[in-house]
Amino acid sequence: MKYMDEFRDPVKAQALSQQIRALVRCIPRARQRPLQIMEVCGGHTHSIFRYGIQQLLPDEVEFIHGPGCPVCVLPMGRVDDCVALAQRPEVIFTTFGDAMRVPGSSKSLLAAKAGGADVRMVYSPLDALQIARANPDREVIFFGLGFETTMPSTAMTVLEAARAGIRNFSLFCNHITIIPTIKAILDSPDMHLDGFLGPGHVSMVIGTRPYRFIAQHYHKPITIAGFEPLDVLHSVWMVLQQLVEGRCEVENQYGRIVPEQGNAQALGAIREVFELREFFEWRGLGSIDHSGVRMRAAYAQYDAERRFPVPNLKIADPRACQCGEVLKGVIKPHECKVFGTACTPQMPLGSLMVSSEGACAAYYNYGRIHGAGAPRRQPAFASAQPGSPA
Amino acid sequence: MSVPSPSSSPSSAQPPVGSAVVRRAPRLAPDAIIELAHGSGGRAMRTLIEDVFVSAFDNPGLAAMEDQALLGLAALASQGDRLAFTTDSYVVDPLFFPGGDIGTLAVAGTVNDLAVGGARPLYLSCSVVLEEGLPVSTLRRVVESMRRTALAAGVSIVTGDTKVVERGSADKLFINTAGIGVVPHQVSISQAHAQPGDVVVVNGRLGDHGTAILIARNQLSLQSDVASDCQPLNGLVAAMLAACPKIHCLRDATRGGVATVLNEFAHGSNVAIRIRESAIPLREEVKGACEILGLDPLYLANEGKLVAVVPPAAAAAVLAAMRSHPAGEHAAIIGEVGEEPAGIVIMDSVFGGQRVVDMLVGEQLPRIC
Numbered sequence: 001m002k003y004m005d006e007f008r009d010p011v012k013a014q015a016l017s018q019q020i021r022a023l024v025r026c027i028p029r030a031r032q033r034p035l036q037i038m039e040v041c042g043g044h045t046h047s048i049f050r051y052g053i054q055q056l057l058p059d060e061v062e063f064i065h066g067p068g069c070p071v072c073v074l075p076m077g078r079v080d081d082c083v084a085l086a087q088r089p090e091v092i093f094t095t096f097g098d099a100m101r102v103p104g105s106s107k108s109l110l111a112a113k114a115g116g117a118d119v120r121m122v123y124s125p126l127d128a129l130q131i132a133r134a135n136p137d138r139e140v141i142f143f144g145l146g147f148e149t150t151m152p153s154t155a156m157t158v159l160e161a162a163r164a165g166i167r168n169f170s171l172f173c174n175h176i177t178i179i180p181t182i183k184a185i186l187d188s189p190d191m192h193l194d195g196f197l198g199p200g201h202v203s204m205v206i207g208t209r210p211y212r213f214i215a216q217h218y219h220k221p222i223t224i225a226g227f228e229p230l231d232v233l234h235s236v237w238m239v240l241q242q243l244v245e246g247r248c249e250v251e252n253q254y255g256r257i258v259p260e261q262g263n264a265q266a267l268g269a270i271r272e273v274f275e276l277r278e279f280f281e282w283r284g285l286g287s288i289d290h291s292g293v294r295m296r297a298a299y300a301q302y303d304a305e306r307r308f309p310v311p312n313l314k315i316a317d318p319r320a321c322q323c324g325e326v327l328k329g330v331i332k333p334h335e336c337k338v339f340g341t342a343c344t345p346q347m348p349l350g351s352l353m354v355s356s357e358g359a360c361a362a363y364y365n366y367g368r369i370h371g372a373g374a375p376r377r378q379p380a381f382a383s384a385q386p387g388s389p390a
Numbered sequence: 391m392s393v394p395s396p397s398s399s400p401s402s403a404q405p406p407v408g409s410a411v412v413r414r415a416p417r418l419a420p421d422a423i424i425e426l427a428h429g430s431g432g433r434a435m436r437t438l439i440e441d442v443f444v445s446a447f448d449n450p451g452l453a454a455m456e457d458q459a460l461l462g463l464a465a466l467a468s469q470g471d472r473l474a475f476t477t478d479s480y481v482v483d484p485l486f487f488p489g490g491d492i493g494t495l496a497v498a499g500t501v502n503d504l505a506v507g508g509a510r511p512l513y514l515s516c517s518v519v520l521e522e523g524l525p526v527s528t529l530r531r532v533v534e535s536m537r538r539t540a541l542a543a544g545v546s547i548v549t550g551d552t553k554v555v556e557r558g559s560a561d562k563l564f565i566n567t568a569g570i571g572v573v574p575h576q577v578s579i580s581q582a583h584a585q586p587g588d589v590v591v592v593n594g595r596l597g598d599h600g601t602a603i604l605i606a607r608n609q610l611s612l613q614s615d616v617a618s619d620c621q622p623l624n625g626l627v628a629a630m631l632a633a634c635p636k637i638h639c640l641r642d643a644t645r646g647g648v649a650t651v652l653n654e655f656a657h658g659s660n661v662a663i664r665i666r667e668s669a670i671p672l673r674e675e676v677k678g679a680c681e682i683l684g685l686d687p688l689y690l691a692n693e694g695k696l697v698a699v700v701p702p703a704a705a706a707a708v709l710a711a712m713r714s715h716p717a718g719e720h721a722a723i724i725g726e727v728g729e730e731p732a733g734i735v736i737m738d739s740v741f742g743g744q745r746v747v748d749m750l751v752g753e754q755l756p757r758i759c
Contacts, residue, residue: 004681010742017742046684052743123683229741345751365746 007228008051016233017056023240029194030060036192036329037061037239040182041199042069043227049362051229061236064329065359067181067285068199070146071098072351072358073327075283076315078174079104084311085141085172085304086117092135094128095143097121102354105315125157125171132161132169141304145174149201151293152266155273158295158302172304173295176280178202179210180291186218190330195239197232198224200254205270207262208250215248226254273299281314283351284323323350326359333363340364417441422526429520429554442529443516443550446537451548459548461513461570470572474509476500477568485532485562487606489598489617493535495693496565498622501543502642505624506696508579508631509571511543516550519564522557532563543622545569576635581658583638588727589705590663591698593626593712594619594720596648597676600690604679616675621694626717633711634704642696646750649688651697652735653749663735665725665747688737689750699727 024030039045045065048054054063067073079102086093086109093109100109100121113119118138122128125142132140144154154171161169178199185191198211203224214222221242225235235253242249252258273295280292295303304310317323321343322336333339333352343349345361352360416437427434444452451459466473480496490498497514504511516536520529540547547567598619605614623642630637639659641651648670656663672687680687694717700708705723712718735747 004677008740010740013742049745051739051741052745053741055743056741229739229743345748365748 004228007226007230009230012230013056013233016230016237020056020061020233020237020240021058023237023244024058024060026244027060027240033192034060034062035194035240035243036064037195037197037236038064038066038185038193038329039197039225039232040066040068040178041197041202042072043199043201044197044225044232045069045359045362047227047229047232049365051232053229053232056233057236061240064193065326065362066185066329067282067327068147068178069358070150070176071102072323072354073176073282073284074099074102074145074174074351075281076103076105076317077281077311077313079108080106080315081310081312082109082143082172083107083112083117085308086112086119087115088139088308090139091308092118092120092131092138092140093143094120094122094131094140096123096145099143099145102351103348125154126160129157129161129166129169132166136168138168139307140169141308142169142171143174144171145176147176147178147199147202148205148270149199151175151270151274152205152263155269158273158299159269161302162299167301170302170304170307171295172310173274173293175274176282176292177276177290179206180288181282181285182211182214184285184288184291185328186214186220188328188330190325191328193220193329194243195220196222197235197239198222198250200224200226200231200258203252203254203258203262205263205266208252208258208260209262211250215250219248221248222250224250224252224254224258226257272296283317284321284327286324318349321350323352323360326350326352333360336360418526420527424520424522424524424526424529424554426522426554426556429552435552438526439550439552442526442533443552446530446533447516447540447547447550448537449546449548451546452550459513459515461548466512466572469510470574470577472509472573474504474507474571474573475568476503476507477566478503479564479566481561481564482603483561484606485528487618488602488615490620490693491532491535492563492565493532494539494618494620496567497536497539497543497545497547498620498693499642499644500567500569501539501545501622501624502644502694502696504569504571505622505627506579506640506642507571507573508577508627508637508640509573510628511545511569511571511622511624513570514540514545514547515566515568516547517566517568518550518552519560519566520552520554521560521562522554524562529563532565539622543624574631574635577631577637579637579640581639581641581654584655584659584661584663584699584727585638585701586661586727586729587702588638588699589702589723590652590665590725590727591700591705591709591712591721591723592643592648592671593623593696593698593718594694594722595671595673595676596643596692596695597672597680597687597690599693600647600685601676601679603691604683614675614679616673616679619692619694621717623694623696623717626712626715627696629711629715629718630698630708633707634700636704637698637700637708639699640696642694643692645691647687647689647691648695648697649686649735649747650749652747655697655699656735657733659727660732662728662731662733663725664728664738665735666738667740668738669722669724671720671722671724688747 128142223235223238274293276290277292279287279289300306320338325331348354352358428438485492501511601616602618643651712721737747
């Protein structure tokens with residue numbers, strides 16, 4: 001923990017904050033509109049809100065909270081599939097904790113559990129495999145979700161199940177990949193991003209090379225960032241430094257964890273077990289080509305989608321929801337039509353209001369700091385951006 | 391007075407006139423398990439109550455075996471002008487964990503609910519729901535913890551009830567305790583009494599109980615020597631009230647943690663509460679477990695921690711009184727009360743930013759990302 005504290009040093013934070021202010025003064029376009037830096041990963045969003053990092057930045061720099069919270073981008077139809085699987089009497093449905101609250105079209109996994117489904121929270125897919133060993137007369141399904149960060153551990157678990165010949169374990173695969181999604185956001189005509197903070201833990205697996213297209217084709221600077229608050233501030237400084245110098249490169253702030261070539265063993269396991277889907281449905285963003293993976297035919301025995309009937313219905317996002325525009329940075333959470341009225345953390349309509357680290361939930365909490373006597377400045381609440389609805 | 395021994399001959403079994411026969415209460419076998427008969431109201435139930443509960447709690451009120459305890463009004467009235475009355479049910483998995491068990495919780499929890507109202511806790515009830523098949527030895531262990539904790543807190547368990555449900559209808563053992571205490575004349579504590587300028591104090595390191603339970607459930611493959619902080623707080627509260635009879639707010643930070651209590655104060659008093667992350671006392675192990683699991687220690691359960699809001703002039707005296715008590719050794723001032731934004735708790739992060747510390751919407755679930 002002492003090690004952590006070094007990355008949370010307020011004195012260094014103030015020094016970095018001053019340097020960032022100085023850099024911003026050298027970027028002419030920051031005078032017309034705030035510079036928008038998208039943090040792709042939900043872990044960064046969490047750090048930004050937990051440590052109040054936005055307040056250490058000048059008004060001219062704002063974070064756009066990207067699609068990197070796997071729970072937030074889970075479409076309703078997939079939650080319904082989970083509920084349908086979990087309600088089968090022979091099934092023990094295992095899942096990471098924070099996926100349990102995501103609403104489906106009729107209920108969440110938590111509600112299904114209350115209604116009698118055997119839903120169990122696990123901390124690792126290996127825990128699910130252990131449950132399968134301990135319950136040979138039940139079918140244990142693990143709800144695999146997340147980006148390349150969690151994909152290797154799921155893949156390894158499937159390989160272990162195959163090695164040990166455990167036949168009552170299967171995976172409901174909802175893993176997604178980050179690169180096609182970043183590309184989809186960059187292709188979006190209403191996008192105004194100036195740079196990216198790249199996802200640290202995803203990059204630990206895939207390395208830094210897959211991001212080169214962002215710099216080369218879209219001419220945006222990107223810095224792979226760590227998750228401690230000084231990591232985030234330092235990475236913002238690195239992106240701004242590129243803007244000042246007119247460079248567009250993939251830089252790696254998180255070098256202590258992320259090797260340029262990624263993790264060969266983890267990538268090997270992913271390739272062995274998974275293949276790209278033609279498309280995958282994202283909450284808020286719609287269908288994105290090649291943005292999800294499914295299990296290869298060789299592992300059909302462990303594929304819950306092949307072993308059990310899955311309704312696989314496409315459920316449209318609630319009409320009033322503007323989660324997609326928020327995810328792309330086109331509007332701010334509080335500019336959504338239903339923000340704080342029809343959609344609140346108690347009664348979430350959109351997924352970004354569900355997770356406490358979802359951008360909307362975070363804004364919902366954060367906005368309430370603004371009474372008299374509270375700090376005035378909140379650049380994230382600056383006036384609407386071009387392209388946002390009136 | 392003699393007790394007839396089993397070896398006495400039939401002719402000598404006649405008791406002497408005028409002396410009572412002392413009947414040794416039947417004992418349960420060491421390997422006995424709870425059966426439905428133990429809740430049936432008959433002889434088996436009486437044996438269970440006498441052998442397990444009455445013998446452990448050992449006080450005249452309970453030994454009388456009436457349907458109610460009788461509490462003298464005069465003695466109560468001499469200690470204050472209001473009765474405090476509270477009840478709480480205890481369910482915990484696992485029953486035993488480092489630092490305590492469901493029995494410790496059941497006594498300390500109810501004692502603490504009385505104490506944080508400024509009351510001097512005096513009497514408790516103990517009502518148990520037992521699952522058929524529970525080893526009596528397990529129940530004895532729990533009852534022994536209750537006895538020890540009640541002794542430490544200076545309260546008597548004067549009435550009780552026992553029910554047995556079929557296997558599968560309850561998880562081993564549930565306990566309800568109700569408690570009565572007396573509030574001294576000048577004491578007036580309420581969640582509505584916080585005022586701008588007041589100081590927020592906690593009595594020690596937060597999150598120990600929640601962390602100990604998480605680790606005891608053994609789902610994490612984490613090893614640690616973090617023990618639950620489960621303890622009665624009435625002694626500490628008495629010391630605090632001696633230092634400052636006009637404590638404004640006081641509450642024990644159990645489920646929902648300190649964050650929830652602070653929100654209740656902010657809301658109840660319509661004030662802002664501002665705390666400093668750097669001032670919050672935490673064990674390194676608890677910090678570590680929270681980092682790994684993506685949990686926030688402010689929301690972790692405690693069973694021996696309280697949050698107090700005290701007038702600024704009395705803050706130093708209250709803090710000193712707390713630190714000189716074993717239950718307040720690591721007491722710390724963690725923040726202040728302000729006017730705006732009313733109803734909101736704000737934390738200055740170690741990093742120099744701020745965030746709102748809100749009530750949890752549901753259960754705190756570990757994050758994936």
